[in-house]
Amino acid sequence: MGAVADTLRRKLEEAFSPTRLELVDDSDRHHGHAGHSGAGESHFTLRIESAAFAGQPRVARQRLVMKALADELAGPVHALSIVATAPGEK
Template sequence: MGAVAEAIRGKLEAAFSPSRLELADDSDRHHGHAGHSGAGESHFTLRIEAEAFAGKARVMRQRMVMKVLADELAGPVHALSIVATAPGEA
C-alpha cells in the first residue's frame, strides 16, 4: 500500500473508528482516463462501516468521508468510490 492509501486509511480510522474499512487502489483500471497519471494512487474504491453513519442519508455519509479526505481529493486522488454503511446494514 502506498503513501496516499496509508494517509487515507489513517485519516478514516482516526475520524470514524470504523468496524470495517476496505480500500482498493483501482488506478490501473483507469489507464488512459482523465486523472490517471500512470503513477498510481489516483483512483480508489472505499467500503467503510462505522457507527458514525447510523441514521445518516447516503449523501451525508459521502460528504462526511469527503470532508475528512479533502486534502487528498484536492491533490493526488482523482476519483473515490464510496460505500459507507452503519453496523448491521447490508
C-alpha cells in the first residue's frame, strides 16, 4: 500500500487500538468513476474491530471513523466503505 493507506492505518491504530484492521485499496475498481484520479488511493474498504465501538450504533461508529480520518476524507480519499464492529460481534 502507499502513503495514503499508511496514514489511514496509523490514524486508525492511534484512535481506536483495533483488534482487527483490514484496509483495502479499491481504487482500481473505480476507474472512470467520480473521484478517481488515476493515481490510486482514492477509494478504500475498511473493516475495523475495536472495543471503542462497544455499545455504539452503526452510524455513530462510522462517524467516529470519519472524524479520525477527516483530513484524508477532505483530500485524497474520495470514498470509504466502513464496517466497524466491537470484539465478539460479527
